[in-house]
Amino acid sequence: MDIYIVTLTILGLVILLTAWLPMLMRRLPLSLPIACLAIGALLAWSPFPLLPRFNPLENRDFTERMTEIVVIVALMGAGLKLDRPIGWRRWGTTWRLLGIAMPLTIAVLALLGYWILGLGVASALLLGASLAPTDPVLASDVQVGPPKTGEEDEVRFALTSEAGLNDGLSFPFVHLAIAMAVATKEGNDLFAHWAMIDIVWRLGAGVVMGWAMGKLFGVFSFKLRDISLAKTQDGFVALGMTFTVYGLTQLIGGYGFVAVFLAAVAFRASERDDDFHEQLHDFAEQIERLLMMVLLVCLGSIAASGQLLAGIDWRVVTVAVLAIALVRPLIGWLSLIGSGHPPGEAVIIAVFGIRGLGSIYYLAYASGHAEFESVETVWATVLMIVIASIVVHGTAVTPTMAWIDGRRARSKQVVDRPSVH
Template sequence: MSIALGSMLLGVLLITMVLGGTVLARLLLSSAMVYLFVGYTLGPAGFAVITLDPAHHAKVVEWAAEVAVLISLFNVGLKMGTVPFSDTRWRLPLRLALISMVLTVGLITAVGVWGLGLPLGAAVLLGGILAPTDPVLASGVQTNSEVHPDRLRFGLSGEGGLNDGTAFPFVMLGLGLLGLHDLGVSGWRWWAVDLLWATAGGLLIGAALGALIGTLVVRLRTRYSLAVGLDEFLSLGLLAMAYGAAQLSLASGFLAVFAAGLALQRVKEQPQPHTASLSTKSGVSGHAYASLATHSHHASATMTTAVMDFNEQLEKLAELGMVLFVGALLPYVVYWPALWWFIPVLFVLLRSLAVLVGTLGEPMHKRQRTMICWFGIRGIGSIFYLMFAIRHGLNPHLAQQLITLTLVTVTVSIVVHGMSVLPLMKWYAR
């Protein structure tokens, strides 16, 4: 198929999603489910427009998945940044992203060793790949940028925003146990660098850059009417700076980008003396962007709103591209009888156990806890870590096993969670 025809098909897909998005929602079809089907059709099993072999094009898929996850993490950070850290809502995402995530890795490791017959290193690696929930595909349960958001949505968003970064040490541990990464004598390098520094350093670097850049831009706009506009560049530039600085420092780029979004949203207004707010009973919607962006009472909010609006559209494009890739990669899955019991065990039993233990004692309604147990959405973060591991030199047989387990898990998650999110969230809202 020619590039021109492929381009036309992509255009048809985008316009179809615009025109038929509401109808698809009524049919319980998420946009990701449609992208998955189209990707499979455009892959080797269909028209062969997308011909990515996970074993030979791991770097390309890894790069695309990483970009998609970074965009989504930055967006989640922006949305959650309106909630003060003193708010008790933060306890839930922290417990899910730390305690429940570690428990999930351990449970998957146990199932991998005793149920799938994997060596210990491969089982730990599988746990690191499949434990994190996904921020890219979780738009249906993501929180809004409110000071007092819904607790369920806030918890699930925070979990997805944090655990892509907190899963990194376990991916490195699995690779180390397989002899593909240096863990140091008695594991000191893993504890000191891959675990402690990667986590703390990523959060610190991202928060510092987000606060510094945001404050600088607001000051230039309100005091000198400079640096006005190009909020898209600000979004991409801060994302890239946070990720690059963290990676160069051997810290987690994922956590750095998430923290940068949090910090940018928290940049305070800098009102000048003898000035008044433009707000009225109807808000500030009637004022031009330039007036709001340079006004000392509104510059911060205008900046973060513009960055978030751009990032949300970018996130949708990233989701489109990556889910198309997932669909195109499905022909490389090799049938494995264990899939019939492994996927239900992961989604129902292991996820529930990890959530119930991780949130033990947390004051929460039974329905909220049940919803959290179910919405352990797996997605693009798992694809990234899979390709990351393949690129580190997994032997072909183990690589094929992990490709099969990961792609099938993500595909089933797209379908079952995509079909259930609308009716369940409507039920929850009632």
């Protein structure tokens, strides 16, 4: 049996399911990522020799590049969704989640890795840094709606803006873990290098490049009369913007994740009400969904075949349960104290810190730049938490968002109801 033809056939079916499954599961307490994991598991248990059955440790480059592409496309889509202009007060919840919740989450997860899993310091920090950011890919069900739809309540906005920025802001801690692993052998002055290069330069370059490129693309799209990009009405311009911003930022050593999201936000601000934003967003979302399905089918195949999860023991299960059920919910809730959110909304924002493909990317990236002790344990823990997050949050997302929408509708009715004297 020709493995290429079989895989091509399966890929065609997966692409068709990309369009069909969201309609089927619209009212069900399930999500598209859960269905992808199930498909992958079925493929792993089938007698066909399919390409998706691979070990990411043995195919690190493929894992890194594929997750990298889907994350940056998702970041562009997330930035284009946001109707709210960036600002200190308007994005107050976002800054709390980034400045308080994320560093504390990294620290606590690293401590759990060191204390329960018995990891070395570098490996424990890598575990925390990989798992701390929420995922812009798998969090699409809890994010704001397409541009100009008005689907931007506080819960959705907080989760969308947080996922857009924290993927890049956790990168300094990934680089610190790499520096610590390398320094064990080479004795580098890692903290000086980390502070100046990995924080000041890389982060600064990502912010400046992202905002400047977003504004520049805004000029090309909306300010030129007869030759503007908006005149093309081609959604694939979003893909060109994404790759250009990411590539140029990475070439100068900046954080491309930060740059792509900020470029989308700056581009949206250039001409906020133009319909071109909707076309770009829709195209980016379709590409993101397709890539996500392919990768999650592979992840489901890995989980079902047991190649990497065979080493799971009570320690890994304990860390996974604590990470999903306690660490993010508690730290997220504490970071929102005093923010003015109603208790129910604050709990939802804290709980829905979905872990996903970004975590896998960070782990694959770091594994290619340094040798980490007990890296198989780190991989097993991250993959288990990602799979558990997909199932737990995917099951809860539909009723939770329905509750949010119902609450918002009731509040609007109260406001619009005429007073009787």
